[in-house]
Amino acid sequence: MTGQVRTVDGRVAGRRGQATRQKLLDCLSEMLSSSPYRDVKVIDVARKAGTSPATFYQYFPDVEGAVLEIAEQMATEGAALTELLEGRSWAGKAGWQTAQELVDGFLEFWRKNDAILRVVDLGAAEGDKRFYKLRMKILNSVNNSLADAVAELQAKGRVDKDVNPAAVAGSLVAMLAAVASHQKGFTSWGVKQAELKPNLALLVHLGVTGRKPTR
Template identity: 50%
Template sequence: MPKSDAPSPSRAGRAAPPLRAVDGRVPGRRGLATRQRLVECTIELLASSPYRDLKVTDITRAAGTSPATFYQYFVDLETVLLAVAEQTATDGQQLVELIKGQQWKGNAGIGSAERLVDGFIDFWRTHRPTLRVLDLLSTEGDRRFRQIRVVMLNGMTKALASEIEAVQGSDCDVDPMAMAGALIGMLPQMAGHQGGFEAWDIPFDQVRESMIRLIYWGVNGPKVPKR
């Protein structure tokens, strides 16, 4: 089990996050401001150029500072991306509210699925560049990014799994976490490849409709033939 060494600085109520600079000392006001400026410039640049073309030099130029300053706060390029991703991931926790305690049966169930899908698509749209990088680096196998991605989706998955359990009771013949994971995992996929569908003349609102149905089916578990 990969120990989470990231101190999850976003978790509310915890003790103050250390957030040390590379030399081990705790930055003061000005330092934190500069650090934050670097993070924001990174997000901005990410929106306009693909991640693999992003250079440390670009970030420092945009922030009006020098390369050495960058390395004061981040050990390398990936580390700042990690900070960016973490910021976005905690934002994503709000999506859990679209799952927990909703109605999932019958007519209302379709409505809940609809809100979930729309909420996710909207979330993706506003955070597109960042989420793309997160997806990118986690599929590539970087544990730190995969961890963040997992944490982000884990809340949603657990919530949806418990809804599935509530709906199907002990009748469900597939692990609720697995089904929830499949459904939740589908969402970034769809949102991310939206352009791909449109390039093929598949109207995206029809894809949206398909996702809604798949979620509805996944949660309610219509009977399937035995093998």
């Protein structure tokens, strides 16, 4: 699928090369977690990886390019998010369960990858198509499943016809992502982590089904 890993100047990377490359990616990941995106320098990443800046430029055109690589890896892992909604029901108690587990899984995924997701979000907001496609790739699984669920309920007449499933699903996913990014902001608003989740689940359930959940 991914063909061969290549250096910037076209050589194919061997075992050793791939290891260095990966080490650089790992170090970059760490740096992104510990310092502002704007302050992450190639030289620091290289130093941390025990190599030189020139080596970095062998494998990546720039910091952005390396970030895209990390995000790509994460995006494939993110496909697992689909399972949170695969074959779930939105009716009755099961629906409440579905909403809760979606929120749980989503927040957990975001928490794990928050540093890189921040950067992806920024790139996407800035209009960079590469980041923006990546963001879609990550959110698509959840988004499509949600849209399908809404469309299905709509077909049964349980949701108004003038609702746009894609718009509602997209908005809910955006909400989950945003809340996950700013979780800490809530605590200083007097909302605790534990309280946040059920309320989010409630909103998701309301959005999808148009009704309060039966617990």
